Structure formats: structure tokens, C-alpha cells
Amino acid sequence: MLSSLVLAATLAAAPAPRSAASAKTLIHVPKVDALTGLAAFLERAGQYAALLRPAAWRTELHPFLVIDPTRPQSVSELGLDPAGPATVSMREDGRVSCMQVADAKLFQAKAAEAITAAGGAEPKPTTRGGMTTVRVKRDMGGSMGYALKGKEVCAFGATDGGGAGLFKESVRLVGKAPAKDARMGKLPGVAYVVSNNTVVGLEGTANALRVEALASKLPLPAFQARGTSPYAATKTEGLLYSRASVSPTGMTQSVNTMRSTLQVVCPTCPKEQMVSMAKAVTKHLTGNLLVNMDHVQVRGSLRSMATRFFAVRQAVAAELTDVAAVKAALAPLGKFPDAQVLEDGWKLPLKGGNVFVRIKGKQLVLGNEESVTQATLAALSETGAKTEHAVDFSVDPKRVAGGLSQISLSDILSDELLAGLFAASVELGPLLSRSERITGWVDPAPGGSQRGSLTWTLP
Template sequence: MLSSLVLAATLAAAPAPRSAAQAQTVVHVPKLDALAGLTAFLERAGTHAALLRPAAWRAELHPFLTIDPTRPETLTAVGLDPAGPATVSLRTDGRVSCMRVSDAKVFQAKAAEAMTQAGGEETKSATTKGVTTVSTTRSAGGAMGYALKGTDVCAYGATDEGGAALLKESVKLVGKAPAADARLGKVAGVAFLATGGAVLGLDGNATGLKVDGTTTKLPLPPFQAKAASPYAAMKPEGLLFSRVAVAPAGVSQAVGSLRANIQSLCASCPKEQVQATTDAVAKQLTGNMLVSMSNVQVRGSLRAPEARFFAVKQALAAEVKDAAAMKSALEPLGKLPGAKALEDGWALTVKGGTVQVRQKGKHLVVGNDDAVTQATMAALPETTAKLERAADFSLDPKLLARGLSQVSLADVLSDENLAAMFAVSSELGPLLARSERITGWLDSAPGGAHRFFFDWTLPESK
């Protein structure tokens, strides 16, 4: 009974978009006049990143009418309600934009002008069961039209093959009240984006962007908040500083990711021995972990695994259940090729550099850079504190921009993943270099998904 009430309350609070079936991406704005804050961020960020400029996406809000939500008069002039909702559905055969009309006659007149300008065949119109439909083909190819019922209108722009299907879908969408979307109800914002396995809620102002989301695509272990963490009170520093509480079921996955990296750099290390050692280590971890990435220093081609691994100077700390048992679990490392005993652990010489595996009381520290490893160990506290979220992070955008800028053109031309990094650097690098900080948190969600939030802060306006 209680679960039914919770579900009903969630659905009641969830936004109700008129989403087209088979949409690959859906953008929903419950109230167009509530976008001022988000637009303020995009306008400012867009001076350094063209992709974020509102002018770059305003044309996507409607298939054939030019509107600007930040200028209510542009909506009123075409008969649309500047305070109403808007839902844009992107499909392989075109897109559908559903909005509210403030003046049906004005809208129809402006739509007729746009269709005439498209220069296609004769416009077809009909009214059935209170739904007025208007459609035409375009001289440039494809089709356009709309379905209007009362104050609700869904307009479409289609590819050569999608006209009939999108007209039918538009009729269906205006024919009934929109259903609440529980996915959107799980996140907060003034605008929502659903694409692939991710749902984002967006809000902001002139000095910051807030993104609240869920996704099934993050390659991360499950998290589980704990009563206390030894890393909760540590001060965030460097490129990336993240404190996490990994659920018991995810500890082996987290350790396995590190094992795979080391194994790839040490081809002569017996796989069975490395696997057995990491399994023994995983059993001695509580799940409280710290990731500290100091900076990026690229040496050599990033196409090489060792260059990628050692490019980011970093250390990982993990809380240990039993210090003596952990020391015993680490002993087999001394038998690996290139292993050197340290006072508090081992140094493993691998292709491209050295990996340190060290222990300080009930902390295991693994690092690929001596300075970062030493600094992390020195900063480890002796007391625990409450970690508000199962995982949090602090990112220095200036250091991120500097790191992304080190991807070479030669690497870009030979690796798709590096090409994506180069694209991010080119598009967002100037904005990152002028940003203050990016902070946020993550948590686990049902079905192997993750919930996340981040706050992108710009300097105060001058």
C-alpha cells in the first residue's frame, strides 16, 4: 500500500511531456518562461564555447517557426504561449515539437506562411474529431506539418520517408493528455533531457550550471553510503579529488579495474598470481576509498597504454579492515618481476614507470607517481567523519583544460577515443580554463544505474 502511494506521489510530481514514440532523445521544458536562469549561464558560457550558445539550439525548438524562449514576444508573434510547456522529440525520421498555443488563428497563419516558403506541393488540411491537421512536402525534401487540438499543437519536420508516420504521431500526441514521466520525476530542473540511458535535469544562473541526473552507462561499481569515512574531512586538491564508499558487492570490481591496468603494463607478471593477490586484497577493504589525481603530464604517444596510465599523476587510498592481514595479502607482490621492497610496501617496475603499493596503518595506497603518493599518505587523517554522499568529487576545470590540451594531433588521427578528448578540448577547453570549479556527487540507483549531480561554477560576473 505504501509503495503504491509513493509511486503515485512520484508520478504526480513528474513532468508530463508529450513525447513521441521511438524518440532517441527527448527535451522537455515544463514552463518556457522559467528558462531565464539556465539561459543566463548558457549565454555567458557560450562566449567561450560556441556549442553552448542559446543561438546554437534555439532553431531546434520548432521544426519550421523561429522562436526564442528568452524573448516572449517571439512566441506570442507566432501564436505560441511563452509560459507554456515544450517537448521536442528527436527520431531517426525527423522531429516533433509539442507546445501550447495562445492564439490558434495566429499560429495557423504563421504556419501557413512557413509552409508556403518551404515551396512544396499543395498543402493538405483536415479536421477530424476536433483535431485539425495540416501537412505538406518541402521542395528541399521531406515533409512538415502539425496537429492542433484546442490549445495543444504538435508540429513536425520529417525526412523523405517520415512524413506520414510523424503526422500520425502528432495527432496521437494532441489527442490525449500527456502522461507523467517517472524518469523525469527523479531529477530536478527547469529543463529535462532524456537520451540513451541518461536523464538530466538542468538549471542554472549567470554563475553556475546545475545538472541532476541518472544513468545506466557509467562503468562504475555500486556505491553504498557508510556511517563514517576516514577520508571525509580531507581537503580536496588537484585535478580530481573523489571520496567514495563502494558497496561490498562492488569492491572486487573496483580492485579488478586497477588489476587490469597493472596487468596490461606487466606482461611478464603471472596472471594467476596477480589475480590471487588482488582477490586477497579486496577481501581486506571496507569500501571506503579516495582517488587523488594531481595533474596531467603527457610523455609520448597516448596510443600506448603505459603513456595513458602514467599521464595522469594519481594515487588511490583505501581503508583496510585488518592491517596485519593486509600486509600478508601484499607479500606475494615481492615475487613479481621488477618488484622492489619498500619500508612500507612494494615498488613495481612496469612498462612506462613504477607503481607503488604502500600501507600506512589501516590505509592501502597505490600510486603511479612518487610525489602524489607521498602527499596522499601524508594527508591521511587519523579520525573518521561523516561522508554526506556515497561518492563525491571536486574537479579543477583549469587543470582539466590543461590536460586535455596535451592530446596530440597524431594521436587524434589514429584513435577514436583520443579524438573525442580532442573534440572536448577544442569545444570546452576555453570555457574550462575560465571556470572556477566543478563539484558533485554520485550514488547508486536501482537496476545497476547511478544517480549523480554536479555544479559547474563560473567566476562572479564583473
């Protein structure tokens, strides 16, 4: 009974987008005039990242009218209702934008002007059964138009062909009540983006952007529900700091990934022993992890796996259930080529840098830079506390910008991934260097999906 009431309440609060069939991406705004806070953040951020400027994407909200979310009055000037919803469906053959009208005659007049200006023939509305439709071809190919019934209007713009499919979708969408989307109802936001298996809610102020999402099929380890962690009160100041509680399956995946990476940067390390040590250590991990990425220091070409491994100076701590068993499992490290036995662990000199494996109390720490490893060890505590989320993280955007700026031209030209990171640096680097902090969290959600939140803060 209680679950039925909760479900009913969720559906009642869920937004109801008029979404077109076969949409690749869907954008839904429950109230257009509620976008002012989000638009204010994007306006500020857009001073340093042109892609985020509202002026750069406001033409995407409608096939032939220009909707300015920073000025609700501009929506009224088009005969549309700024207090009403807006839904944009992106399809391979074009897009459909559904909104509500406040003044049907004014909307039709503005639509006629815009359609003609966009290279369409003079619109000739047809009214039948209380529905008014317009469909015209464009000189450059494709077609555009709309279907209007009562206060509902869905406009379309087809990229090629006659646009018959989009025209039919527009007619269908204004002719029936939209279905509520419970996924959106679970997320806070003044705007929502749906793509593939991900639903994102967005809201903001002039100083902060908040993004919350539900996603499935992400390349992330399986997380455990929040609990007690020895890292709950640990704080470090670096490029990225994160606490995580990972499931046994996720720990196996994470350890295997780390072992494979070390095998590449240490080709002389005996593979069979690396595999057996990884299996033995995994059995004694609680799943509580701490990641401390301090800074980026690139020495050499990032085309080399060793250079990539040592580029981000970092250390990872993991809680143990049986320290003696882990020490015994890792003892063979002392016989690896050039290995040094330390008072609390081992040091492995490798091409490009050193790897440190050290133990403090019930914590196993793996690091690729001595000072970062030492700082991580010093920050550890044996006292556990409750954590609010399965994963939480904090990012220093200025250090991220500094790291991205170290990608060389030769690496950009030879590697698609590095080229993408360089493009991100060019587009977002100036904004990152002027941002305060980026924080967030991730929790497991029903059905094997994840729910996460990110807050981007400006000065």
C-alpha cells in the same frame, strides 16, 4: 498507505510530456519561460564553446519555427504560450514538437509563413471534429505540418517520405491527455532530456549549471549507500578528487581492472602472483576509496598503455579491515623484478615511471607518482565521519583543459578515443580554462540504477 501517498504526490508533481512513440531522444520543458536562467548560463558558456550557444540549437526546438528560449516574448510573437510546456521528440524519420497556443490565428499565420519559407507548398488547413491539421510536402523532400486542437498543437518535420507516421503521431498527441513521467518528477529541472536508459534534469543561473540524472546500465561499479568513511574530511587540490563507497562486488571489479592494467604495464610481473594478491587484498577492503588525480603529464605516445597509465599522475587510497593480512598478501612484491622494499611498502620501477604501494595505518595507497602518493598519504586521517553521498567528486576544469591540450597530432590520427578527446578539447577547452569548478555526487538508486548530480560553476 504512506508509500501510496508518496507515489501519488510524486505523480502529481511529475511533468507530463506529449512524447511521440519510438522517440530516440526526448526533450521536455515544463514551462518555456522558466528557461531564462539555464539560457543565461549557456549564453555565457557559449562565448567559449560555440556548441552551447542558445543560437546554435534553438532551431532544434521546433520543425519550422525558431524558438528563442532567451526571449519568452519571441514565443508570444509566434502565437505560442511562453508559460506552457514544450516537448520535442526526436525520431529516426524526423521530429515532433508539442506546445500550447495563446493565439491560434497568429500561430497559424506564422506557421504558414515559416512552412512556405522552408520550401513547402502553401498550407491549406483542414478542420474536422474540432481539430485543425496541415500537412505539406517540401521541395527538398520530406514533409511538415501540424495538428491543432484547443490550446494544444503538435508540429512535425519528416526528413524523408510523406511523413505519414509523424502526421499521425501529431494528431494522436493533441487528441489525448499526456501521461505523467514519474522519472522526471524525481529530478529538479527546468528542462529534461530522456535518451535510452537515462533521464537528465537541467537548471541554471548565469553563474552555474546544475545537472541531475537517473541512469541504468552505466559502466560503473556498484556503490553502497552512504555511511562512515575515513575520507569524509580529506581534501586535496588537483585535477580530480573523489570519495567513494563501493560494494563488495564493485570492489572485486575495480581491483581486477587495476590488476589487469598493472599486468600490461609490468609484463615481467608474475601473473599468477598478481591474481592471488589481488584476491587476497580484496577480501580485506571495506569499500571506502579515495581517488586523487593531481595533474596530467604526457611523456611519449599515448598509443602506449604505459604512457597512458602514467599520463595522469594519481594515487588511490583504500580502507583496510586487516592490515597484517594485507601486508602478508603483498609481501611477494618485494621479489618482483627491480622492486624496492620501503619502510611502509614497496616501489616498483616500470617502463615509463614508478608504482608505489604503501600502507599508513588502516589505509592502503597505490600511486604512480611519488609526490602525489606522498601528498595523498599526508592528507589521510584515521578519524571517520558520515558522508552525504556514496560518491562525491570535485574537478579542476583548468587542469582538465591543460591535460587535454597534451594530446599529440599523431595520437589523434591513430586512435579514435584520443581523437574524441581532442575534439572535446577543441570544443570545451576554452570554456574549461575559464571555469571555476565542477563538483558532483552519485548515489545508488532502486533497480540497480544510479542517481547523480553535477554542478558546473563559472566565475
